Amino acid sequence: MLYGTPLHSEHRMTAHGGLALFVRGVDGTTGQHRPAPRTPNRRQRRRAPREPERTAQLLVRGLAALILLGLVVMTAFFALGGDRRPDAEAATGPRTDPLASRSVDTAPLTIEEVFPDRREVRPPAARPYRITTTHTDTDCRTATTGALGALLVAHGCSQVVRGGTTAPYDGYEVTTGLFNLADEAGANQVDDQLRHLVETGDGGFATLPATRGTLPTSQVGWNATGHYLLYCVITRTDGKLVTSDDPVGERITAELVDSYLVTMLARRSGNTA
Structure with missing residues (x-):
């Protein structure tokens, strides 16, 4: 029986699912023909x-x-x-601080500036104090007792403005005001020496009118602000002692000195914010 090669080329599937073309070489062997890999462009x-x-x-x-x-x-x-x-x-x-000295703050104080309402003093956030009398003087010694007057004069005190008031607390009366000194340094020096004068009884502030109260039965408070010395003298109508730790006395000092008079000077200097 004669066997011959098929006229068509044999083919089968490759392992990867593609077609593998088998060709017969010149020497009669068969092999898998794959296209030559392309060389990437340089x-x-x-x-x-x-x-x-x-x-x-x-x-x-x-x-x-x-x-x-x-x-x-x-x-x-x-x-x-x-x-x-x-x-x-x-x-x-x-x-320059507008209240540093009288050479800058040249206008003298007036009763109308310190007590614009001649009937009442109205501290911020406090009940009003009824004004009984007011007074201003170029001789600062008229508002003092003992050695305080000479101390104020030595530091150029030119005027005092003060008022007598009835406090909104039963049985308390208050004299409050301020002294106009030459400069801030002088006001601070008076402030430093004042405690010794008050504690020893060698000097202090007079009440308004002067016949009301005496220094041993009163409580005093003060504060140096700029070239001014702010103060108050607190007495009782029954003549009893107002002690240094009296809560009503402390409240009066805070309302009149630290609040009312300080606010008034702030308006004077233009620092109202």
């Missing part, structure tokens, strides 16, 4: 890594340029600001 192989690298370099250079520009602008801004600040200070001059 230019494409070189450009692919270089284009992202070049873009990153451009971004870094741009960012560095922006940072440098920002530093230059900030340096110029602070340099100009430093040059202008001394000019502004020279134009306005150093700020």
